[in-house]
Amino acid sequence: MIKKSFIILSFAISTVQIQAQNSFYIANKAPLAPLKYIELPLGAVKPKGWLHTQLAIMNNGTTGHLDEYYPKIMNDNGWLGGKGDAWEETPYWLDGALPLAYLLDDENLKKKVKKYVDWVLDNQRPNGYIGGITKDERAGKTLSDCQQGDDWWPKMVMIKVLQQYYTATNDKRVIRCLTNYFKYQHQNLKTCPLVKWTEWAQARGGDNLMSVYWLYNITGDKFLLELGDTIYQQTTPWTYLLGKRNWVMQAASNQTDEKWMDRHAVNVGMGIKLPAIYYQSKKNPDLLKSLKTGWTDLMTLHGLPHGMYSGDEDLHGNDPTQGIELCSIVETMFSLEQILGITGDLTYADALERMTYNALPTQTTDDYNSRQYFQIANQVQVSRGVFDFSLPFQRGMCNVFGPYAGYTCCTANMHQGWTKFTSHLWYATPDKGLAALLFAPSTIKAKVGNGTEVSIEEETNYPFEDQINFTINTPKSVDFPLEIRIPVWCKEATLLLNGQKLSVEKGGKIARIKRLWANGDKLTLQLPMEVTTSNWAKNSRAIERGPLVYALKIEEEWTKREIKEEGTYYDIQPKSDWNYGLPRAVIQKTIENSSVTIKPKTEAFVWNSVNAPIEIQTIGKKIPSWKIIEGVARQPVTARDGVYLGEVNDKTEKITLIPYGCSKLRIVAFPVVK
Template sequence: MLFSHLRVVVAGALAALGDATLAPKKYHTIPLGKIRPAGWLKDQLQVQTDGLAGHEHEFYKWVNDTDWVGGTAAYSYLEEVYAPTLEVRVNFTPQNAMVPNAILAESPVLKQKTWEFLEYVLDTQDETGWLGPEVGTDKRRELWGRYPFFFGSIQMVEFYPELTERVVDALHRFVVLANKMLKAGKLSARLGTDMWAETRFEDFIVTLQWLYDNHPRGQEDLLIDTMIESKWSGIKWELVFSEEFFPKVEAEKLENPFPELSWHGVNMAEGLKALPAIYRFTHNQSDLDVASKGWDMLFQYHGRPSGAFAADEYLAGLEAVRGTELCLVVEAMFSASYLYQVTGDPKYADQAERMAYNALPATLTGNMWGRQYLQQQNQVASKNMTPNPFPEDGPYSNVFGLEPNYPCCTVDFPQGWPKFITHAFLVTSDSKSLVHLYLGPFSTSVVLADDNLVTANVETLYPFGDTLTTTITATKPFTYFVRIPSWITKGTVSLNGGPPVAVQPVKGLHAVSVDAGKTTLVLDLPGDIRLESRPHGSIAVHRGVLNYAFDIPRIEKQLSVHPAEPRAVDLEFTPADAWQYAIDPSTIAYSNNPPASGILPSPIYDAGLPPVTLSVSACPIDWPLDGDMFAAPPPENPTCVGSWRNITLWPFGAAKLRISEFPVATMPKYEFVAQHGVDEV
């Protein structure tokens, strides 16, 4: 009753405005293809394309050639598989991930596949405006399956302007129908929505806002009305993320006052962008305030040193062996980018960068032919677990393979790197300035206000190095902004060979006045070693954006191989050596051994390959397994049971078996002297 009353009040207030408009975003995105990866990041994208992401269409049952030619794959696995049983929830179309992957990797084959699929869907739109293969059947129409397709279509238009009229025509026809369906749903069995659509309505709102901002065609009132209807068809994220209702412990320990999928990890990762999207048509600061507070609570009570948060289906608290879904990682990265665009709060960009350089590569094999469904912060084996540590997911969930547990992550993960790249630069709302948001090797070319053509090329090994050299050319003077992460305390910048001066970020951005012509900007961003307190008195270790872990030597066993693709294998990893160590954090030392060629190994995110490491003194301790092969909680105040030694910590993303939340012990002075010399005591 309360929700119904609130809905009428808010919708009525908005309708009364008559000329309701969208609040502007702080920053605008740059069209797909205008930002390109360089250096090691370009290689990383190529590794992804040479792996599963570039070959799924050849053999994978949800994305194979037959279904792409027939145009049915994206919808069949959305609706024919998950809807009847909810036992298999493949919840994204390949188009959403394959489009940016194809364009940024410059893959002719993938470009052709995405084009064929778009053509098919547009060609089969029926007279009512509906998009989908169930046209002409009595199948119940579901809105949600279209939203990822819309994201893919928008990206296609950005890169292929010649598609604009066809895509925009189709979307506007669909909006008219969707508005009717959403309104009819108030009087019927929620026509067009289901339990998943109720949590993911924000994806449709973002699509509607793209139309409003770029191609409104005089339909502004209808578009905003459809945003309102879509918002009220779904979960009340303003309550889910509120202080009163947010779950501060593992979900299974509480009774959810909302529909159960509101605490589902991937839904929450997508739902993070709901309130900023709603803010744009409500203009209510409270929407942004709740989004900010909800974000903070999510990472306070469920956050991971890797930058992600824990949810093995549902929110999973802070224990190091609970899981984080791969879909969650890439969707949270996308939501963080959107939150930054709307609000300009640097905490969202910091978190997205942490996830990209830690959590995302950690859950993929180096060659990206295998992925996990769930990753663990302390992961001492990747195998069929007995007993199962994941309350809602299967014991096979942390195996590296084609589709352990559920297939969704196989088709969804390829959006991670491409969308991170696409949002690495932004333009200010007045279009006068360029913002380098995500640090790494990139290049971009963009026309700013007053026909100011600007290019920027960033050469760097970051995050495997501290220096970024940016060459900027511009036809007119302008202000260039570069994000300085919150973990940087001693950063410097030099301009055109001048002396380095301390960076002075405001709201996370350091401003540089750039003249017409060529400008060279050198940033030096050395990271401090930081310790993060974790449960049971354990600690996580960071330097700069990277989380560090003990990379456990592993034994690999092939569990299965796909009959049509020998590279698509399921792999079991078990430890080949001891992993039960406590560390003395006072002994941590950083080492950077960049390659003489300046070219990092490929793939960079695999055992022993990153050039940056930490060494630390450690001693063996009693640390039991809890079940077949997952670590018990880190022992508090452990006793050393062997001699002290140095161990090496590697970037988290390169360690597929790892300890990254460490018990702590204090190294005796005589041991320190023996290892480090008397002058260092």
């Protein structure tokens, strides 16, 4: 029998009144606004199942070994006191490699990353400055003036690295270092503002602000709140841009150099969190309103079926032939993870899962050693070329897979995507409970209720399957709330407790179970996944099931090539037809005209077309005139009723769709035909 000593409530999280802050973890101190959800220390969440496999692949590949062969990091590194890279790429790599080390408890990788952490902490200047050895210092001068320093921007990334290291180790040197560095900023930003050296620091000041408030929550130093106001005022006015709307509309058509940094997709991905970060200080609901308005406009005007907005490099509209920069995906993911904790708004959780499970995995190779600078939604070949990108790049390398193809920022920055997503699967609640806001196989170990440390095993093959099992492990019975997100795509979810039906929940809500939990209690979440369609640019349609978007399975022919400037790379050509439209019958009666095949679960999971764990079979008709032109499969134009009126083959053919994230060649935005 189910114990009756519990309360279950479902609610839209924005209506919840938070009364207290969790004393076990780093929560907001007054006068900062209380957090809706509180981040857990690095290492509290551990990956399992296919997610563990993904992180292990990264550890065996680039993430675990980039410092052994990438010249910028390997040779005389500036973040170790050398004359080499002292800008963004080494901190970028550490921002993914350090959390990976603690998520996997890999001692070798911990030792690698700690060497950089130690150098930064041990070589802070007397005035608080951190970073590589400056030109003046190499000339024997002491840093006595901020004018002698270097760009603020790469230090913002290194600070994120130090924060994560602190939550994993509790090394007090981090707190001393950041306190002194922020004192240095407080004293010098008026003379040497964020924009002094580059516009990157100005555009990305939200990351600096985030770290200032994080430190305030530990030390309570009042100067940090003043510093926060200064940083906000010197940062690109993302709140204004997001809320006033003209910016995102103009970006759809303006590809000139006018204010291009405000349209740069990575800057946008980082900038969207600024209103939420600053809201903590000012508690002005207009800040969150501007964020929601801007996010909605961004995805309406520039959004693509895989859950990301276009950006090649600028925002570039919603045509499925536009590119997506890998850096913009991982930075947007991190921003949404921060926004979710501050606001509790489930809009951002649904958006985060969609881009993570669709856009992110397709842009790296199986071994995590090569990546694309730009992916394309309707990508029927991968090759060198200019295509429809706003940044064509002189050597035409933006679309191919390679360790260094295109700009190398993504070589260093891609590692934070999966690692930080893993760390944010779970949050603490302000009333000393836990919240599962994102789903993947994992284990959480945390203090709850009266201070008892519990662990919860999350067993699932989500996002491919529809059931998630949470098993409570506790040394004694303990009363605490457990909050479970019900995704917006799910019409009606079912919760079972120890095998018995507990409640039925609508999508887009939080289910909250407050009870005396006993060791071995098992909570099961069933999320029925229906095959549906969604409408995208030029009346195209995408097929979806649960959190996944599905793409046409195309046979691939990989060829390894090399150019002197950027080394080896891969291009991929199609070996099967791709120019299919979806008949109206599929749109009108999607479930009746599709069948789902789920393959047996395997721990040796890789995001590729051969191993795709699920397939959808449906029907299609070929469009003879839909061909590759200038390297691009440009979208056929349809009439107002959504149907393509050009020549279409009479013959109906069976076609197979796989998860978008498992594809390298694909059609995801299909024209509709008769």
